Each structure stands twice: as C-alpha cells, then as structure tokens.
Amino acid sequence: MHFTLRIWRQKNAQDQGHFETYEVHDISPDASFLEMLDVLNERLLKEGKDPVAFDHDCREGICGSCGIFINGRAHGPLRNITTCRLYMRHFQDGETITIEPFRAKPFPVIKDLVVDRSALDRIIQRGGYISVNAGSAPDANAIPIPKPAADRAFDYATCIGCGACVAACKNASAMLFTAAKVSHLALLPQGQPERRERVKQMVMQMDMEGFGHCSNTGACAVECPAKIPLTAIAQLQRDYIWANLTPDPYTR
C-alpha cells in the first residue's frame, strides 16, 4: 500500500511546529500504524534526517504509551482502540493521512508527536488509591465482594491512562480518566473509608491542571481503548455531589 503522510513536526516545546509531507510505499496491510511509522523512520535515518518522534512501548494496547491524533481522531479512525493496534488494512490505498499529537493545554508537546501527560499522574496522587501499607492486610477472603460489584469495578479499573479521552474532548476534559478511578474504588468495600475525600481531591486536581469541564457529549467513551463506559462519569458526579452536599457523619 502507498500513503501520503502529513505529519506534525515540532522540535521542542518552544518551537511553533508545522506539518511536513512524506510519501511511504510498499506498506503491508498487516503492518500496524506504528510499524508504518517505523518504515518511514528507517528511511529518514538512512537519509541522515531527524526521524519522527512518537511514544510507544508495549505495542499490544495495554501500556498507554502511544497516542496519536490521526485524521482528526484520537488513536485514528476506529473506535476503542490504541494507535499501536490500528492496522494499515483499515486505510484506503493512496490515502492522505494527517498525523498530529494529542492536543490539550495540560499535555504540552515535547517533540513531534510526543506530549507530556504527567498531569494524569498528579490526579492519581490526590487519592487514586487505597491507603494500605504492605503487611497490614487481612486474609484476602475476609471480605466477600459480590461478583457484579467486582466485575463492574474491574471494568472501570482497566483504564490505560493514554489520555485519548482528553484528546477527543472538545473541552479537553479529563473527566473519564478521573471518573474511572473514582468509580473503580467507589464500588469496592475497601474504597469506602476514603471515598468522600478522594472524589473531592481528584476533581480539584483535575481542575488545577487546566483540564476543561465535562459537557457530557460522550466523545471520550467512543475513543477510549479500555472502553470505560460513560456510567463512570455519572458515578463521579453522584459521588461528588454527595461528598460536597451531605454532612460527613464522622466529622463534627
């Protein structure tokens, strides 16, 4: 297959950035999108040119490293998939493909297609955990958890932290990301002691990082490779209202 690639090139955070056009030939339809970029980079290197920088690692859709805005969509034209699991057979032969980094104010560009997503880690630091030290846990079967609760918690816990939800959102909101963690822990008995503080603190950090507000368009869930459902956001909203408007029985 043959493609014309319009790729965003930006030397560093200070650079303005611009599109450059490249042609690639003889690409196998079974090559992944990143393998297609590998082929381009091999050629650029042989020509002594600067290869296109992009994030990647596991190349099986779970590490959350890769994230490219392809033809105007986070992770490309398919729903619910990472860039590394997008195959060239999903494109038309001869197609022009526009390739950009994930764009959001809290995700500054480092180089070309690489952005800084550490804001997501700082949201987790505000309470995306259960405070338990190694060594203090009771027997694992001491607390039975209904299977449906465990299964739903699992669905929320599968977030890979790629930031596609932010890139897909017109407001660059990190609501789906934050809600996934809030909902995962809200459904489990172990998550209850810190439930109120968790949702308040994580939402506060999300706002401080400069992520936008959620207007419930659902664009995030369409692109989310982990298929985090929008019910996560509903759960976060309920918890947030509850935590802020009802009195905490344990504080005076």
Place this chain on the structure above:
Amino acid sequence: MSDVLTAPSPITTSPLSWREAGLLEQNRCPSGDLEKRWTRHKDNLRLVAPHNKRKLEVIVVGAGLAGASAAATLGELGYRVKVFVYHNSPRRAHSIAAQGGINAAKNYRNDGDSIWRLFYDTIKGGDFRARESNVYRLAEVSVKIIDHCVAQGIPFAREYGGYLDTRSFGGAQLMRTFYARGQTGQQLLLGAYAALQRQVAQGNVQVFYNYDVLDIVVEEGKARGIIARNLITGELHRVAAHAVVLGTGGYGNAYYLSTNAKLSNATAIWRAHRRGAYFGNPSFVQIHPTCIPQSGDYQSKLTLMSESLRNDGRVWVPRTPGDKRPPQSIPESERWYYLEEWYPSFGNLVPRDIASRAAKRVCDMGYGVGPTGRAVYLDFSDAIKRWGREVIYQRYGNLFEMYEEITGESPWEVPMRIYPAVHYTMGGLWVDYNLMTTVEGLYAIGEANFSDHGANRLGASALMQGLADGYFILPYTIGDYLASQLFVKLSTDTTAFAETERQTQDRINRLLSAKGTHTVDEFHRELGKVLWDTCGLARNAQGLSQAYSEIRNLRERFWREVAVPGSGAEFNQNLEKALRVADFLELGELMVIDAYHREESCGCHLREEYQTEEGEALRNDDKYAYVAAWEWGGENEPPILHKEPLKFEFVKPSVRSYK
C-alpha cells in the same frame, strides 16, 4: 567534546572461551528446617530505627511490578526513595502486559494446595536449577501478596458468593492462579503504581520521568549511585544514594523479536555487570508457546496470547503434513492433538518449555499450519460447546478481541494459530538470599535477577516473584545493609562519579560520531536472528561457536557503521536505542558462551547433543547442578565463570515427567 573521545577499542576476534574461577559458596542462604529459614533469617537481620530511615537514600531503577512495589514499600517504611523510569509515567512498565494470573498457595479451592506443593512445582518446573531456600520463601510469601493486593482494591475475579476465583495453569495440577480477566498484570501493576503515587503525595518518594539509567557508580566496592540521562534534554545527571535497586526487567529484546515491550532493555543490568555484578545463567531464556506467529519483515514485536488459553483451548495440527484445508473442515479423526497424546496427564497444560519444543518438533516434522508452516492450532470449539460463549467470553474476551484485531480472524469461528516466541529471561544478575548482587549495596529484583525460576519459569509465577521481591523481601533485607550506611555522607563530587560520567559521555559521543550508513534496527535485527537461530529453542555447540564470532563481527561493525543522526543534547530516540543495542551486542556474546558451556539440556536450554530418544531434555546433575555466575573479564577478555553449587536437601532432583 572531542577531547574526551578515546579511540574505540578494537574488537579482537578470538575463539569462544572463558576462564574458570573457584566455587561461589557465599549466598547467605540460611540452613536448617526449610519452613523456618526465612522467618529466622528475618529475625537476624539488622534494623534501622524510624528516625534514621529518614536519613537514608535509596535509588530504585524501574517501576514495574518489582520496582514500583519495592519503592512504595520502602517509602512506607520511611526511607528516602528516588525512582528513575525511562517512561513518561511509572504506570507503563511491561509488567502491565502480563495477562494470565498470579500463583499463590492459598488453598482456597480445598484441592490440596500448600506452600510445599507450590515450592515443589516451581523447583521442578525450573528443572532443578534454582535454590531451594529462595523458592521456598517465594511460595511462603505468595499468600501475603494476594492479601495485600485485595486490600489495595485490585478487582480479582470472584465467584457468585463473593469469594475469590482461581484457575489452573501450566505445570500444576491444582487451581492456584488468581486472575483479573486477561489483565492480571495490568491490575497488579496499577495497584503498585497507586501505592507508589501515594508515597509521592506523602513526599517519601520522588519519581523521575524520562530518565535512562546508563551506568552504576561503584566506590570502594559499594554501589554509590547512578549516571542517568534526561531523555528530553539529553543532560547527564549524577545521583548518589546509600543503596541502588535495579528492577529493570529482563533482556528478551536481545532477540529483537520478542513479546517484550519495545523499550525493554538490559542496559542497567549489563552496566552493573561490567562494574562487578555477576550475571547468572544468561542463556536461560523462556520461549513462550502461545504467541501470534510472525507475518512479515516489517514486524516490530510478537504478541503473546496468555497461557491461560491452554486451559480451555486444545492444541492440534492436521494428521497429514501439508494439509491445506481450512481447519473447520478437517474432521476430528484427522486432527492430531499431539500434546494430549504425548503428555496424557498434563495434556495441553504441560510447562512452557515442553509445549514450545513440541510445537517446534511438529513443525520441523512438516505438520505446521498457516502460510509459513511455522504455527499450530489452538482450538476453542470444544470449550465453547461445553461452557457456552458467555463463560468463554468472561474468561478470555479481551484476548479473543486482541487476536482478531491483529490477525483479522475470529477465534470464535476458526482456531487461533500460535507459535513460540521469546518471552522471559530466567537468567539475570546473580543475587544472594538478600537479593544483593556481588556489588555491595546493589540489589536486583524481579526479572532482573536470576533467582527463583531455575531453567524454566512456570506461568503466573513472574507476577508472584516481582511482587514478592518488592513488597515482602527486599524491604526487609535492604535494611540489613543500610544499617551499616547510616554515617556515610553522600557526594557526587567524587572521582568515581566523574569517571563514570565521562565514560558514559564517551560512549554517546562515539555513537554520534560513527556517522555510518546502517540503522540501529538493522544491527538489532541481525543480532536477533543469530540469537534466535542458535541460542533459541534448540542449541548445539557448532551453532553457538559460530554465533559467537558472528556477534563479535557484528559488534565491531556496529561501532563503525551505525547511523545516529542528531546530537546527544536533545530528545533523540534513536540514540537511546543505539545505546541499548550496543549493550545487547555484548550481552548476546555472554548468552552464547553460557549456552555453549552448559553441556546438558535443562528446562528451556535444549542442547541437541543431550536429549533422550523422545526428544526430552537430558540433564546432567553430576556436572551441571550449579548456577553459572559470570564475572566480567574486561574488554576483549574472556568472562570468568564462578559456579554456585545447588544443594538439594529437601527435594530429590528427578527426571521431569509430565507424561
């Protein structure tokens, strides 16, 4: 910069050789009753008081299961911890891709499991090439891991009563594997990551993102810090600490094509090796039986399909070699379920090394399927009939989807095609019972060390070992060393730091100034091919000695002909790769020497000269019941072999039979 550029040392071609040193008997393993060893050992370790822990700095390199769990736990204890990761977040390490599960001797199934049985299965699975003391301890702490992970909120699979579900796994006749659908590694890693973030919030741990650790600084025989390169700015940094912990994973990427993540590399452990840490059993590389076969030259990695699939999938090939009919139209009577036939008591659940070799054997015999003839079927039709789609979806839904995305074929309709691929390295830095390498104050945990899996790792045991080391072993043993470091003043303004930094800069400059015409990946692919052909599923003396000189030549060409454009003072992903491949080239040589020297077959290591008539591994316990711990011999000098004898006081090494 040219003033620090030394002439590249010529790589002399010499035949494959090594020197032998005496026995290595100082491994700090306790003696006495096996069940009491770890408890008694813990009671004898020195302690550090809480107010003193705050004065001690520990560097942790890597934030996979082992690194993140160790860093979080050391933070909880009150040490000052600095974590270095080359990723853009500590949640991205390749532990995240582990699918199947984690073993623990909980006996929740009431099926007769016990610490002893997990210990025995693990040591037998490793073909009697691991230490009894270490493996027993691993089985012992396995139960605490599950408790801790459940307390962290990890959503393990449960039964309708609300209690934890388990499943069976290769190499065991019990159901002791806990799992979270097909994403157990992800859930466990995110648990450790969350614990780490909590420590970051509390100010006990600092995480440095986008830093590649390029060397270890050793002063007066003790690990004193690291040289790390900021991947964004290209700057080299000196960081000092009272102890350094390497949780940097395995080196399977030496083979270029493997199931490892693209960035996984051996640089930190290889540099540590060159600074005095012995390397244990470097040729012990696990080749995983259930991976998606290679489809083209552009391919950048191989994707694993969890071994748990073998619980319900049946492996077969057509009874007629070269049968090109679609699998669905091959009647039952013309299918050869070779694993069930050859190994009736374990069937499709034989350990990984055996399943991998069996697949190679049937393909070599001409029974392979698919366009390349290098694949076998993994068929779910019987399981779907027996359990229904819903149950199978619950168990393997995401794996089926992943397979379909990659291959364009649906496992609901046609059997999967699978073939073995490099997956895990049992070899790694040699460590004593305290997980300390031969460099004092330098620790290796998780896949980075060699310790627990012998010559073959059982499925669902890597997660167990990574978390055992990080949550429950290292936090105790490191205190014993740190207690002696309380009054050490840290400084990076020393000759050792300056010299190590200069050597690192020198390496970078040499790569940038080679200005050759071949890309890093071209060299890496070539190395991978040599290793896969000669040091992969089957090995022999002739192939290995030839591989040795090929790798030497390749290394020599690499430093002359590699193309690394750009500068060292910027974000340069190709330079990062070049530094890693340079180290893989050196490590590849040692892997080949180790495979050559071990004139027996054991576990993953099948020497064609030493096998039974049926093609099973033929161990030689009289000569090779030892750990090969290799010492760096110097540039262009042969490595030095230290043998750590393996004493079996509680189990009797037997011929491993899964028939």
